[in-house]
Amino acid sequence: MQRMTREQMAARVAQDIPEGAYVNLGIGVPTLVANFLPKDREIILQSENGILGMGPAPAEADVDWDLINAGKQPVTLLAGGAFFHHGDSFAMMRGSHIDICVLGAFQVSVAGDLANWHTGAPDAIPAVGGAMDLAVGAKQVFVMMDLLTKGGESKLVAKCSYPLTGIACVTRLYTDVAVFELGPDGAEVVEMHGGMTLGELEQMAGVPLRAKASA
Amino acid sequence: MIDKRYDSAREALKDVFDGASIMISGFGDAGMPHELVDALVDQGATDLTVISNNAGGGEIGIAALMKANRVRKVVCSFPRMAQPHHFEARYRAGDVELELVPQGNLACRIQAAGAGLGAVYTPTGYGTLLAEGKETREIDGRMYVLEYPIKADFALIKALTADRWGNLLYRKAGRNFGPIMAMAATTTIAQVSHFAELGEIDPETVITPGIFVQRVVKLQPAVDAASAA
Numbered sequence: 001m002q003r004m005t006r007e008q009m010a011a012r013v014a015q016d017i018p019e020g021a022y023v024n025l026g027i028g029v030p031t032l033v034a035n036f037l038p039k040d041r042e043i044i045l046q047s048e049n050g051i052l053g054m055g056p057a058p059a060e061a062d063v064d065w066d067l068i069n070a071g072k073q074p075v076t077l078l079a080g081g082a083f084f085h086h087g088d089s090f091a092m093m094r095g096s097h098i099d100i101c102v103l104g105a106f107q108v109s110v111a112g113d114l115a116n117w118h119t120g121a122p123d124a125i126p127a128v129g130g131a132m133d134l135a136v137g138a139k140q141v142f143v144m145m146d147l148l149t150k151g152g153e154s155k156l157v158a159k160c161s162y163p164l165t166g167i168a169c170v171t172r173l174y175t176d177v178a179v180f181e182l183g184p185d186g187a188e189v190v191e192m193h194g195g196m197t198l199g200e201l202e203q204m205a206g207v208p209l210r211a212k213a214s215a
Numbered sequence: 216m217i218d219k220r221y222d223s224a225r226e227a228l229k230d231v232f233d234g235a236s237i238m239i240s241g242f243g244d245a246g247m248p249h250e251l252v253d254a255l256v257d258q259g260a261t262d263l264t265v266i267s268n269n270a271g272g273g274e275i276g277i278a279a280l281m282k283a284n285r286v287r288k289v290v291c292s293f294p295r296m297a298q299p300h301h302f303e304a305r306y307r308a309g310d311v312e313l314e315l316v317p318q319g320n321l322a323c324r325i326q327a328a329g330a331g332l333g334a335v336y337t338p339t340g341y342g343t344l345l346a347e348g349k350e351t352r353e354i355d356g357r358m359y360v361l362e363y364p365i366k367a368d369f370a371l372i373k374a375l376t377a378d379r380w381g382n383l384l385y386r387k388a389g390r391n392f393g394p395i396m397a398m399a400a401t402t403t404i405a406q407v408s409h410f411a412e413l414g415e416i417d418p419e420t421v422i423t424p425g426i427f428v429q430r431v432v433k434l435q436p437a438v439d440a441a442s443a444a
Contacts, residue, residue: 048318049242050388065244066387072243072297083387085394085422086242086268087326090319094339118344125306126315127295128345133319136338167342 002194003176009144011036013102013174016142017043021099022092024048024134027071030102030144046098048130050089053081070130090130093137101138103131105145105170107160110207112170112182114143115162128165135166147175147205154206156180156187177201181212188212219381219425220410221432224254227404231260231369234287238325238396239267239277240372243296246389248373248406249276250434255371261285266325266367268318268392270294270302281305290365292318317345320362322395328364329398329427337362370400374423377407378414381428382421390422397427404430 004012010032017023017033019041025031034056037043045054047069054069055076063074077083092098105116114135118126135141145155156173172190173180178201179190190212192201202209221227228251231237237255241247256279263286270289271277280286281301289311294302305311316324317339327335336359340346350361372393375386383405385393397403405428 047388049245050391064387066246066389068243068245068388077387083385083390085390086318086322086392087395089391090322094319094323094337125294125299125303125313127293128315128317129293130318132317132343132345133339136341137319163344164342 001177001196003146004193006032007036009174009176012179013142013144014038016172017041017100019043022046022052022097024093024098024101024138026101026103026131026134027129028104030104031069031071033102033144046089046092047075048089048093050084050086051075051077051081052084053078055081090133093130093133096137096139098134098138100140100142101134102142102144103134105143105155106162107155107157108143108145108170108173108182109157109160110182110187111184112168113160114141114165114170115160116143116165118163120163131165135169140171141166141169142172142174143170144174147177154204156205156207158207177204180209186210218379219429219431220377220379221430224251224406224432224434225258227251227430227432228255228258231255231258233260234262235260235369236264236266236367238367238370238372238392238400239265240370240391240393240396242268242388242391245387246373246385246391246393247276248371250436251371251373251404251406251432252276253279256280256283256285262287264288264290266290266321266365268292268321269296270299270313272296272298274301278302281311284310286311288312288314290314290316290321292316292321315345321365322392324362324365325392325395325399328366329395332364334361334363336360365399367396367400368402370396370403371406372396372403373406375407376409376411376416377405377428377431378411378416378425379431380413381405381425381431382416383407383423383425383428384416384420385422394423397423402429403427404432406434407431408433408436
């Protein structure tokens with residue numbers, strides 16, 4: 001079966017980000033979404049470390065280590081951009097001023113619970129960063145992940161077994177095989193890739209699914 | 216005459232005592248007062264509580280404090296930055312306690328201390344391990360966790376420009392925790408690259424008013440952010 005690459009997933013997420021949106025892209029794979037934002041839309045990227053209007057990576061000669069993203073990689077500032085302190089940055093999240101955030105995940109439940117900060121392994125040193133603030137605060141939380149672990153287990157679950165980042169916060173899940181809408185009524189399949197039937201996808205995911213009415 | 220300028224980091228850090236709580240600004244290397252923290256290693260105070268977004272990486276700054284085993288407790292959101300080996304070694308040896316705080320809660324708890332609030336109700340972390348055992352409350356249909364202020368004896372922050380009254384300007388994303396930590400510490404010590412004359416900083420652009428800053432010291436960063444590639 002054909003699965004989407006990370007770049008294809010990023011491009012798919014980017015299609016759903018509307019003109020005028022204020023968006024926070026989580027560290028790791030979600031950062032790729034920036035490369036696929038439609039050029040005809042004005043979309044403003046926020047970085048938790050105090051940047052609105054974040055632009056792409058600079059040329060090597062223009063690297064400035066006071067201008068980095070949440071993943072601590074050098075970025076640029078677009079005309080119209082702004083700097084602010086951490087209190088304001090997290091007020092933008094917690095106060096529901098950020099329209100969309102895109103995060104990675106270890107597990108997501110059909111009701112939209114998110115687990116993405118800690119595997120719970122006894123020897124792991126936990127780190128949370130801004131994940132919990134984004135999960136609880138952004139108006140919409142999009143998650144991008146492969147549907148299955150490397151071991152073949154579904155990461156879309158009835159109930160997360162990893163420690164939670166936030167409860168009932170994920171609205172859309174973009175995977176390498178399908179896009180889902182999540183909520184109190186469970187998981188709806190918005191679209192499938194690679195020519196699977198709903199029954200095959202349901203078997204793969206291991207949770208009850210239903211087709212979205214318009215899909 | 217009010218003059219908050221100090222000639223050296225050593226002088227500015229003279230009264231840091233064993234057991235002190237110390238906020239350190241910065242997100243990654245941006246806004247991180249590495250030179251001031253290196254001077255704190257030389258100063259020798261120990262048994263410190265460090266409040267910072269990260270727990271040190273590489274060999275300088277907070278990592279050097281870890282290596283020298285001066286830190287009893289770290290309050291931070293993301294201890295795993297690049298090259299965290301000194302923190303990891305101390306943590307695994309049981310030399311340092313970790314209080315992990317979601318980044319926005321770290322910010323609002325610091326802000327609460329600076330603003331003189333008794334506590335804050337925050338939605339962040341509700342229903343997670345990091346809110347376990349904490350008081351919760353439903354307000355207007357949403358669940359919140361009661362979190363207490365984080366204050367400190369000292370804040371070590373990095374800014375770009377200071378005048379002798381302690382008014383501060385920052386540089387780009389180096390601002391991060393500086394303004395809010397300056398408000399939450401008994402003694403705030405700012406490392407800057409430039410001194411300005413009074414009136415030289417446009418009052419409309421002052422980011423941290425001098426009332427929140429007790430000492431300023433001009434230190435040349437070992438590596439200039441704008442030219443370090």
